[in-house]
Amino acid sequence: MPVIVQDAETGDVLMLAYMNEEAYQKTLETGKATYWSRSRQKLWMKGESSGNVQEVKAIYIDCDEDTILLKVHQVGGAACHTGHRSCFYRKMDGQGAFREIEPPIFDPKEVYK
Amino acid sequence: MPVIVQDAETGDVLMLAYMNEEAYQKTLETGKATYWSRSRQKLWMKGESSGNVQEVKAIYIDCDEDTILLKVHQVGGAACHTGHRSCFYRKMDGQGAFREIEPPIFDPKEVYK
Numbered sequence: 001m002p003v004i005v006q007d008a009e010t011g012d013v014l015m016l017a018y019m020n021e022e023a024y025q026k027t028l029e030t031g032k033a034t035y036w037s038r039s040r041q042k043l044w045m046k047g048e049s050s051g052n053v054q055e056v057k058a059i060y061i062d063c064d065e066d067t068i069l070l071k072v073h074q075v076g077g078a079a080c081h082t083g084h085r086s087c088f089y090r091k092m093d094g095q096g097a098f099r100e101i102e103p104p105i106f107d108p109k110e111v112y113k
Numbered sequence: 114m115p116v117i118v119q120d121a122e123t124g125d126v127l128m129l130a131y132m133n134e135e136a137y138q139k140t141l142e143t144g145k146a147t148y149w150s151r152s153r154q155k156l157w158m159k160g161e162s163s164g165n166v167q168e169v170k171a172i173y174i175d176c177d178e179d180t181i182l183l184k185v186h187q188v189g190g191a192a193c194h195t196g197h198r199s200c201f202y203r204k205m206d207g208q209g210a211f212r213e214i215e216p217p218i219f220d221p222k223e224v225y226k
Contacts, residue, residue, distance in 0.1 A: 002115055002129060004117050004126055004129060006126055010124075011123075011124030011125075012124075013117055013119055013126065013182055015175065016115060016117060016175065016180040028209070058204055058205070059204070059205040060201035060202075060203060060204050060205070060211075061201070061203050061205075061211050062128065062129065062200040062201050063193050063194065063195050063197070063200045063202070064200075067129040067200075067201075069126050069201040080176050081176065082176050084176070087175040087176045087177075087180075088173035088174070088175050088180075088182045089173075089176070090173060090174050091171055091172065091173050092171070092172040092173070092174075096141070098173075098174050
């Protein structure tokens with residue numbers, strides 16, 4: 001099930017992730033966002049490598065009950081593995097090209113060793 | 114490709130939808146959000162029945178280039194076919210139950226005839 005992750009303080013959309021039943025239960029138990037990695041085919045607690053965990057502040061379900069919205073406190077301020085605050089750090093400009101709109105907060109090389 | 118739709122004015126997450134290449138091109142051409150309906154297997158311009166179209170204000174792409182974020186002006190104020198402002202109108206309470214947090218803005222029976 002897709003999970004939209006939104007910063008509880010700023011309202012910024014941080015990322016889209018996925019949960020299976022186990023990830024969902026783990027998230028409820030721990031209060032820290034845990035997802036299902038489709039590429040690695042395993043559970044991952046967001047921030048387990050970087051320390052940038054997501055403390056869950058609120059959980060919403062959509063009309064069709066097939067998408068979750070999490071409002072989180074993003075520890076460290078950055079959700080993206082690139083070091084950016086949000087995974088959506090590129091915006092389409094007037095010419096139809098995606099341009100980086102803000103610099104990374106951390107250097108991924110320093111964080112993921 | 115999943116598309117997170119956010120209200121450009123309030124920052125509220127309105128819905129999650131999907132686009133294929135054709136829907137994406139249509140959205141760029143018209144400036145009105147057009148999605149691919151997975152259940153009906155066809156293109157739909159959001160608001161084609163209700164009049165509640167979504168005027169695209171900004172388009173973002175995520176780090177993996179597999180999710181889009183749209184910031185939109187939601188005509189009519191409500192994105193959800195239930196008449197709610199957002200599809201995420203149910204929030205988990207302290208007992209783990211999802212509760213409606215706000216009433217619908219319109220009556221679906223009046224809008225979808």
